[in-house]
Amino acid sequence: MKKGMSLFLIALAFTFTQCKNEAYQAQSTTAATATATAEPAQKEYKYETVPNDPLNARIYTLENGLKVYLTDYEDAPRIQTYIAVRAGSKNDPANATGLAHYLEHMVFKGTTQLGTQNWEKEKAELDKIEALYEQHRNTTDAAVRKKIYHQIDSISGVAATFAVANEYDKILGAIGAKGTNAYTSVEQTVYTNDIPANQLERWVALEADRFGELVPRLFHTELEAVYEEKNRSLDNDGWKMYEALNSGLFPTHQYGTQTTIGTIEHLKNPSITEIKKYFDQYYVPNNMAVALSGDIDFDETIRIIDAHFGKLKNKPVPAFTVAQEKPIAQPVVKEVVGPSAESIAIGYRFPGMSSRDALVLSMISNILYNGQAGLIDLNLNQQQKVLQAYGYDNQMKDYSVFRLGGSPRQGQSLDEVKKLLLAQVEIVKQGKFEDWLIPAVVNDYKITLMQEYENNNNRADAFVTAFVNDMDWKTYVNRPEEFAKITKQDVMEVASKYLNDNYVLVYKRTDKNAEVAKVEKPTITPVPVNRDAQSAYYKAFMAADAPALSPVFVDYKTDIKEEKLKNDIPLLYTQNKENGLFQLYYILDMGTNNDPKLGMAVNYLRYLGNDKFSAEELKKEFFKLGTSFNVSTSGDQVYVTLSGLDENFEEALALFENTLQNPKPDQEALKDMVDGVLKSRADAKLNKSVILNQALVNFAKYGPKNPFTTNLTEKQLKAVKPQELVSIIKSIPTYEHRVLYYGPRETPAIVAALNTGHQVPAKLKAVPAEKVYAELEIKKPAVYWVDYNMVQAELLFLTKSLPYDKTMVPTARLYNEYFGGGMSSIVFQELRESKALAYSAYSAYSTATKKDRSNYNLSYIGTQADKLPEAMVGMQELLNNMPLADENFANAKASLRNSISSERITKSSILFDYERAKRLGLDYDIRRDVYESANSLTFSQLQEFQQKYIKGQPQAILVIGSKDRLNFKELAKYGQVKQLQLEEIFGY
Structure with a gap:
């Protein structure tokens, strides 16, 4: 499922980039006719356009009602595709919640032709399974239910002998697709692919077949995967808060009465019949849209889509009656408990996205929180009155939600955080914010969406947002103009209308021993995946040819301009020819491994002003200029970053440089920061992702003294003086460094601007030698585990191999593609599908x-x-005995070549690709080696690689789970089991 993100940036989609197709841009009508040029007898297609549309989009409606959104953006010979169905969890039957989401999984299972070896025989078994699920669903006797499920399990094994698992995923992998996935939300289900442009026609044919019929094969093993997805949500305190907030805001509407993933009870009683019914009702062309952004030819693309999707038959779609929620008369208070850190969430209900009040809500949201100079940013985060706080709007079709949230400092109550957040809301209601803020927010939208629209994913997603919300493209494109008209009076009126004591308040309390619900494991017999079998459809598809694409590799010598700034500072430069934005970086090869105080100083800088502006004023000035700055550190590098509107480059650079040269120490800010660091450290120990992926992994690689545990002690933190950190900040530009620039200026102009504005001493100091942490040899198997109250157990199997060797890269890339990297990989097929x-x-x-x-x-x-x-047995068996699947291997090779031939490293990515290459001792694009080797590599070579570097290698097995649920006898089979305390792996 798609994460819950604010829709305001997508909703207000606009930019000021140059339109490259001038003939198309010149159209001023909102409806035009694409006239065939090569063959006058060809069908003509009407399409809509909108004046001043930054995407230069064409919107077609096929005769069967299918919406087709197209925009041409040729950053690479690839196309981002979305197929959207205007139906989600709000359309689930009340007695079968989670249905839309489960159907999403089923749509990947193939058709009556794809994914089957013998459809007639398979269908007979699938019909039996469907009937048994209906019996199971309508039976309450536990013993009888168990017997029926045993029959389902048994017949499923028979049905699976006729199926071919993951054929759809194999095809997409072979043609070089990326991001093959889907998400279900409250009112949409969206299927995503990023495909090479030369594979468009094959992809369209495949998708039209897929959406023409539903075959729920391999149902019960996929159902178990959905159970696990549900269990993951039950282990996620943030998700529990989200559901609690929605249930309070929407006691009547499906947004709150039913969740996207469904209830445990409904998941345990699925109905294939209901799923088929849902598919037949909602998966119809007049309720769907195809949205494409990338390297396309408009006329050719619409003909291809019509030729295949035009065959689908339209049907009436069930009307959805929007439940009318009653006003919330007083705060609704809810509580969520779990092992993670405490926090608070406050939610308000607003009208749906099409309303003007929702547009004003976007402004209110940004006035309160924009990451730089909003009221919450400056009054709470900047002043360190809370550990962290935020606010964002989530705009949906029927209603919208405005959410505030925060985490307390040490000794601070959740009610105190609530009071501080609500005080910011009152400032908005009273209009007590500065007049410059609204124009600055509008400007920030422009900048953000220039960046958004440099990405095909965001461009296509804008289409989906308009379609799902029943918003015609003209209205959607004109929203920015309407947004810019919003006044302070509008903000005050809308805030006063909706932001009162009508909120839902969710307290997230920390309880390490809280009871956790779970979906019980049914008995499932593994089913065959038949990876060596192929359907007739698959064979025909793979035999067809597509026009070839030639790869384009980065040539660092020609794609990057190198100049010298004063004092021989290297400048690496790539020009932005698309819009008026720049990115500037100072990079130092030194980091926190040498001095943990460096990281502390960098963190301190965000709370400091300079000799001209206070910290708060400084944030405002950058925001007014449409720029932002940041300083970050890793173990061995410092990144000083300035970005934004190039027209304000000189002014922003002067502000930026003065901040580095003249930071003003602040004792109170330092004290608050240290207290915040200590609270953040305590909270990190409650975060299972941090425990597993950072603390445990670093412990296994380096031992207790490692980059992750390189921290000042509490005593050391409290002993640090402001001037000490200020001196470190001032020293950053005095060390040897290089400058990276991506922006619209020509080389002489940027060299002149930096030579004038970049303040450095006459002689730069050499960076200190890096402190390198010795990597431990994993000589014998070991199991390290940490106790955490959760339903699932999460395991990492870590093996140390050889030092970097560029000659291994092609084989390693192919191994990953074949063995464990995607939905058509061996690991996914065996451990999930089978x-x-x-x-x-x-x-x-x-x-x-x-x-x-x-x-x-x-x-x-x-x-x-x-x-x-x-x-554990399943994973170890695969790691030690990698199975041979000829078709999978051929697909893996094809996938590598097709992906690389259609990839293009462009824009600022060229600079950072060069940075990565240099760290590895390379002076060329390593993808060239991968591409040239892919065809010649044999399975024997892959097997040799696996046997030499994977099979039988001693592992550190890292486990996080509940001591009451883990099977320690089983863990002991894989090495000496050792429980690690949080203090050991966090270093504090």
């Missing part, structure tokens, strides 16, 4: 990011704790 052991499982041989450092093999599985024995 054995139903996990919602998420993967394995990857990761090459080092720096010369002389080691490669590692890292495998992951998240599974219900009582399935841990089978999960």
Whole structure:
């Protein structure tokens, strides 16, 4: 499911980029006719356009009602595709919640032709399974239900002998598609792919077939994956807060009465019949849209889409009656408990996206919180009155939600955080914010969406937003103009109308021993995936040719201009020819491994002013200029970043440089920061992702003294003086560094601007030698585990390999593609599709990011704790005995070549690709080696790689789970089991 993000940036989609197709831009009508040129007898297609549309989009409506949104953006010979169905969890029957989401999973299972070896025989078994599920659903006797499920399990094994698992995923992988996935939300289900442009016609044919019929094959193993997805949500305190907030805001509407993933009870009683009914009702062309952005030819593309999707028959779509919520008369208070850190959420109900009040809500949201100079940014986060706070709007079709949230400082109550947040709301209601803020917010939208529209994903997603919200494209495109008309009076009126004591308040309390619900594991017999079999459809599809694409590799010598600034400071430069934005970086090869105080100083800088402006004024000035700055550190590097509107480059640079040269120490800010660091450290110990992926992984690689635990002690933190940190900040530009620039200026202009504005001493100091943490040899198997109250158990299998060697990269890339990198990989097929052991499982041989450092093999599985024995056996069997699947291997090779031939490294990515290459001792684009080797590599070579570097290698197995649920006898089979305390792996 798609994460819950604010829709305001997508909704207010606008930019000031130059339109490259002038003939098309010149059209002034909102309806035009595309006239065939090569063959006059060809069908003509009417389409809509909108004046001043930054996407230069064409919107077609086929005769069957299918909406087609197209925009041409040729950053690479690839196309971002979205197929949107205007139906989501709000359309689920009340007695079968989670249905839309489960259907989403089923749409990947193939058709009567794709994914089957013998459809007639398979169908006979699938019909039996469907009937048994109906019996199971309508039976209450536990013993009888168990017997019926045993029959389902048995017949499913028979049906699976006729199926071919993951054929759809294999095809997409082979043609070089990326991001093959889908998401279900409250009112939409959207299917995503990023495909090479030369594969468009094949992709369209495949998708039209897929959406023409539903075949719920391999149903019960996929159902188990959905169970695991539900269990993951039950282990996620943030998700529980989200559901609690919605249930309070929408006691009548489906936004709150039913969740997208569904209830445990409904998941345990699925109905294939109901799923088919839903598909037949909603998956019809007049309720769907195809949205494409990328390297396309408009006329050719619409003909291809019509030729295939035009065959689908339209049907009446069930009307949805919007439940009218009663006003909330007084605060609704809810509480969520769990092991993660405490926090608070406050939600307000607003009208749906099409209303003007929702547009004003976007302004209110940004006035309160924009990441730089909003009221919450300056009054709470900047002044460190809370640990952190935020606010954002989530605009949906029927209603919208405005959410505030925050985390307390040490000793601060959640009610105190609530009071501070509500005080910011009152400032908005009373209009007590400065007049410059609204124009600055409008300007910030322009900048943000210039950046958004440099990405095909965001461009296509804008279409989906308009379609799902029943908004014609003209209205959508004109929203920015309407947004810019919003006045302070509008803001005050709308805020006063909706932001009162009519909120829902959710307290998230920390309880490490809180009872956790779970979906119980049914008995499932692994089913065959038949990876060597192929359907007739698959064979025909793979035999067809597509026009070839030639790869384009980065040539660092020609694609990057190199100049010298004063004092021989290197400047690496790539020109932005698309819009008026710039990115500027000062990069130093030194970091926190040498001095933990460096990280502390960088953090301190965000709370400081300079000799001209206070910290708050400084944030305002940058925001007014449409720019932002940041300083960040890693273990071995410092990044000083300035970005924004190039027209304000000189002014922003002067402000930026003065901040580095003259930071003003602030004792109170330092004290508050130290207190915040200590609270953040305590909260991190309650975060299972941080525990597993950072603390445990670093412990296994380096031991207790490692980059993650390189921190000042509490005593050391409290002893640091403001001037000490200010001196470190001032010293940053005095060390040897290089400058990276991506922007619209020509080389002489940027060199002149930097030579004038970049303040450095006459002689730069050499950066200190890096402190390198020695990597431990994993000589014998070991199991490290941390106790955490959760339904699932999450496991990482870590193996140390050789130091980086560029000659290994092609084989490693192919191994990952074949073995564990996607939905058509061996790991996914076996552990999810066949054995139903996990919602998420993967394995990857990761090459080092720096010369002389080691490669590692890292495998992951998240599974219900009582399935841990089978999960560990399953993963170990694959790691030690990689199965041969000829078709999978051929597809993996094709996928690599098709992906690389259609990839283009452009814009600022060229600079950072060069930075990565240098750290590895390379002076060329390593993808060239991968592409040239892919065809010649044999499975024997891949197997040799696996046997040499993966099979039988001693592992550090890292486990997080509940001590009451973990099977320690099983864990002991894989090495000496050792419980680690949080103090050991966090270093504090």
